[in-house]
Amino acid sequence: MTSYTVYLAIHQFEHELMNELKLKGIKIADKKDRLFLVEGDHPPMIWAQTTGFRAQFADIESINDGSKKLKEHGRNWGLFTVDFHRRAQLIQDNLPKIKKKNIDFQEALPTLPMGFWTLWEQNKILFTPHTSSPFPLGEMDFNEDKVMPPSRAYLKLWEFFTVYAPNTPAQGVAIDVGSCPGGWTWVLRTMNFDKVISVDKAPIEKRISDLGKIEFRQESAFGLNPDEFPEIEWFCSDIICYPERLLNLVKRFMESGKVRNFVCTIKYQSQTDWENTLKFLEIPGSQIVHLHHNKHEVTWFYKGVSK
Ligand SMILES: C[S@@+](CC[C@H](N)C(=O)[O-])C[C@H]1O[C@@H](n2cnc3c(N)ncnc32)[C@H](O)[C@@H]1O
Structure with missing residues (x-):
């Protein structure tokens, strides 16, 4: 049959x-x-x-x-x-x-x-x-937090850490690039990482940066030098940018050997950029999914071996 x-x-x-x-x-x-x-x-x-x-x-x-x-x-x-x-x-x-x-x-x-x-x-x-x-x-839906997160973008990271990276030990440093108004930074903070480095050209909401254990850096993520960072457990990006630019940033951090795990939103304009999407997939051991909470964008992730 x-x-x-x-x-x-x-x-x-x-x-x-x-x-x-x-x-x-x-x-x-x-x-x-x-x-x-x-x-x-x-x-x-x-x-x-x-x-x-x-x-x-x-x-x-x-x-x-x-x-x-x-x-x-x-x-x-x-x-x-x-x-x-x-x-x-x-x-x-x-x-x-x-x-x-x-x-x-x-x-x-x-x-x-x-x-x-x-x-x-x-x-x-x-x-x-x-x-x-x-x-x-x-189709999956969360019992949402309607009080703390400053944007609904937090649902993407909730879904990722619930479905694709459950039981993630929240230890060490997490970096969140393209973090304003602060939804992902808030998620990482609630997971209780030792420190969250939050980077955006625009400031995150004060009530999020005031939560403690958050270092906010108001600058472009594309100017960051991996050598200036400590070991990073999770590199998280929700930056609005061309996929190719994100790929170059990810590769720079990956090649530095400083980052263990990545989760990044690849955002598209009117057309899906297949050329660069496939280049992300060429990174061995990585995966791309369309989260239930993604729109015209997908989520690329790479999970390294925990120490
Ligand atoms: C979709 S929003 C992020 C929402 C955030 N993840 C949250 O949960 O609240 C995209 C962000 O990318 C930021 N962005 C765009 N270009 C950037 C750059 N070169 N460096 C850092 N952030 C950038 C924008 O300022 C914007 O705040």
Whole structure:
């Protein structure tokens, strides 16, 4: 039986997923709405909010038959409808309910497998019990802090340290470049690093810089000399700049041997800069993801070995 990899493109970024598949030489077998179907086994894509592995088609005779077939394969199912919305919803209503729960910063992620399914044709389901995310359709939301963070950018770093770098020991020095108004600096400070060096051309909010253990430097990140810094545990960047400029800055700090881990937002203008995005990926051991809290930008990270 043919098995497929099914990608759910991020809302409004179908074009990016299409280009990514093309660039990676992966042929699209079929596409409906935001769903891209590819024959065989393939890894998750940057521009897919969830990836379904070893997906299969099955004919169904009725709504009950549809939910019965899904229940035979797993408990948790995220539904994305492309058509036959009411019929699909009736099938979903017969499946075990998944309580939508917001999570806390650094809370352990759900461990039960999360499935994906859709009604591809009126009497044909496409389904897989195995997806890349523990959340239905890869959508995760936090119990937000509406008081302290001065911008919503903090959610990106929350997501990163909850999903991609859980159990990060917050020891040593973290540097946050492009830090104003101070959301990421606040996150790093709450993680309790020994010191947070926060750099921006514009000042961060005083109530953040007043938290202590924060050294704010009002200057351009591109003029920083790695030799003037102590060992850095995490180099974090959310600077608005061309990807190429960020890449040069990252390489300079990497080559200095001073930095163990990196997490940086690569921001795009109207077009996705694939040329430089792929150059980031050439850095061995690094990864790029599109966080649920990223917009037209992606997150590049590199995790070194802890001492
Ligand atoms: C998206 S904001 C950062 C938001 C921040 N991460 C937060 O959580 O509040 C981007 C920042 O990049 C800064 N920036 C742009 N060019 C810069 C440069 N050459 N050096 C340092 N910061 C720069 C801007 O001043 C702006 O504050």
